[in-house]
Amino acid sequence: MGLTPAPVSAWFLAWVSLAPLWFLLFSLPLRRKDRQEEDIFKRHDFQESFILGFVWGCGYHGLALSWITGVHPMTWMGVPWLASLAIALFCWFFITFWGAILVGVWSMGMTWINLHLKIKWLRVLMGVALWCGLESLWSQGDLWWTSLSYTQSPHNLLILQLGQLSGSSTITASIVAVNGLFAEILLAGLNNKFVNYQKTFALLSLPIAIIFILHLTGFFLYNRPLVKTPNTAIKVGLIQGNIPNQIKLYPQGWKKAIEGYTKGYKALADEKVDIILTPETALPFFWKDIVNFSSFYRAILDKKVPTWLGAFGQQGTSFTNSLFTVTGTGTLFSRYDKVKLVPLGEYIPFEEILGGFINRLSPLDAHLARGKSDQIFDTPFGRAIVGICYESAFSEHFRRQAALGGEFIITASNNAHYSQTMPAQHHAQDVMRAVETDRWAARATNTGYSAIVDPKGRTLWISDINTYEIHSDIIYRQQTKTLYVTWGDWLTKIVVILAITIGLVNGFMIRNH
Template identity: 60%
Template sequence: MGLAPAPNNFWWLAWIGLVPLWLALFKFKNSLPQTILIASIWGFGFYGLALFWITGIHPMSWMGVPWLASLLIAIFCWLFITCWGTALVVTWSVLMTIITKKFNDLFQSQNISNSCLKVLLGVTLWCSLEALWSYTPLWWTSLASTQSPNNLIILQLGKISGASAITIGIVAVNGFLAEAILIRKRITNLYSKNLFFFLPFGIFFICHLFGFWLYQYPINLDNQQAIKVGIIQGNIPNEIKLSPTGWRKAIEGYTTGYQRLAKQKVDIVLTPETALPFYWENIINNQTSFAQAVLKEKIPAWVGAFGKEGNSYTNSLFTLTGTGKTYSQYDKFKLVPLGEYIPFESVLGKIIDRLSPLDAHLVPGKSNQIFDTPFGRAIAGICYESAFSEHFRRQAKAGGEYIITASNNAHYSSAMPAQHHALDVMRAIETDRWAARATNTGYSAIVDPRGHTLWRSQINQYAIYADTIYRRKTKTLYVKWGDWLTIVLLGLSTIWLCKKNR
């Protein structure tokens, strides 16, 4: 399962990767410690491999962290986030084991009906736990994300109920495959045996058939207002980003890129997260070369910089008009745990220093922000926020007509930008919106509402690019109702379990 997400992209492994865990849990009579051990091994294999890119923060010599301390911090971060994901698998395994033991007489009689109920419970619990985990500060890899960006057909199901619609299919196929193996010797009727054996393949086919129907539905550009967006990928390594050399390179690179894009007659320019690593008021008040270029060319820009919040600061995206005025400001809401703040800082802060490069305290933006621009209302996300689908759904429901995301991505190995891009592909599909993403070192991209990547930059290269995205006002079922399928599954599971237990 750990090989399924980007950049490996063996997405098909996710449709069989849960089978060994299912068999290990239900083929043998395991004790609670054995169940926890089995689930921990599987969970650590999945999340540990998928999230291994986080160790790329080492070495942090550019932040003044000694080599050994940097290594220990990187290992701690990797173990911390891996264990948090593994806890989901352990919780699911323990709950499934407890339920099947509580209703022992029901599940001891292994037949098609009881196996279907067990799969329904497995799907419901997994989706419920992923929904719960997605509201915690540490969230990145869902089962659904294993399909992005290559399996665009199945990703269209995200329009129905977000990532849970895809997770339902993956867990159901795995569960029925495992149950077919478990009860194959107990079913004597040849018709029933063959029917149950082909059930997971039927579910796989139906999910993809429905996804294909959504996928081939044309993107209507009639009456859709076009925005020609210019993207600048500054490619400034973190090692120099917060030094005088990095500051000069940022000003020069983004000013030059802006001027070149202005000559291409773009409507607006998008820069990455903290593209200009200064306080915003210093950028516009001190008349930097970038601000002067905007005044000259009269082309507005979305600029990543720091905002002030009392004695603290925000990681923000600003809309700068062609007249040099600040039109709007979006402050990053989902801060990176262990990177931009320390969870339980009063305790853990004594063990590890805050990794933020600035002395001031970084504070999150408000959860209900609206980002209006000269080109209508945008759906904004900065870096880590791409993992939180509800963050984008809320803005789309509030009238957001297209997606813009700004990221740094220079901290880690190339696996992280690939997964980050995959998450933005999912967000574009779920909300049925065009997306423009600018990053410091890659991957910057243009994505259409079906998830097609129309352009993607090279990693660790300076790049500018201009392309057209379109404003859309459609609202998918997911945007309207959120993760409603998980709620339906909870109801069905409860009713069926109560009925069976009579």
């Protein structure tokens, strides 16, 4: 499963990669020779199940998130080389173990279900409900990135269309269900329920048929025509400043940023764009300092083209990671403050426990004020759906803004401190958000990948990595509402309710047997 996202992008492996864990969880008791051995197994099954799930989770999350180690070395920030290595490894292990623990919990839950469920084939429904429920809970926190659903993005566009129905959980549920069916068929064969290979092959065709039906449904959604009218068009200019993090927060980087973004702004203004989008903290200053000292601000007054500018905002005595709408007259029209902060980068999770350890390792101040979760972002071209960097992983964040009238997506990011794997996975997240909300998306990043994505998830333009680029393109405002935007993640709620109902009925049947 760890090979399914970038850099390998073997997305098709996701449809069989969970089946081995499923098979191992339930095959051991079937191999026991006598009741005594089975009883011994039952006394240790939860421990063994957790270990199996945890190891599988380490393989998946650890490999998929290995790009986190790219933060090392941080010597340019004044962090000693060994301390930098320790921070990078700690972040990688901590976030990997967080995801692996959830798989371990799922495995323990499935073992408990197996011990009490009379109809074993219902384990598929139970497995889907438990996995989707855990992912839903997981996404409410900040340590969230590697949902099973993102393994299909951006390459399997047909299956991504299912995100319009109930968000990413639709895709996750499909993957878990297919894997579960493959495993259950093999388990039935191991339990001597098959009399011949013909019957085995016939049953194996069931999950294959389901895969086909799911993609056929996606094909139908994918081929619905896009409506593009001139009165909804916005000509957006993108600037990819390519400011290495090694100099970004120092005078050399400040000078390069002001010069690069001013040059790009003027060039795009001459192309008659309607508005210009810059990356996350493109100008790493407070707004008042940009007004007073920046040639970029003077260019706005000269060219009179609005811009979405990434910079720092102030919130009392703290500062925020913000995106500002600046009109052609140089006034602030609107402001959005980043809500989902990067754990261990912009704030310290479980600070009471980990704060002292992190502060001993690093001289960095990992504190930033969090924006309000109910923000809306109005612009001269309609209401926008905004995501700053890490927020791209949180589908509910985008759904809420779409439900409140957001007509297009703009995201601003800075992935300069990571390898190409992270920007590729980040782009995959934004592709999913465009499909789920049925919105056009414009992405501006510091070093790549900047992009234009249509509501079908097609990448119409994408930048190179680690290059300075400007680009202009057309996106369109849309007011449609997908089932997901209207009802949220209804699928998880339904399968969880079904699973609980079946569990209660099953318990009643056992008590009255």
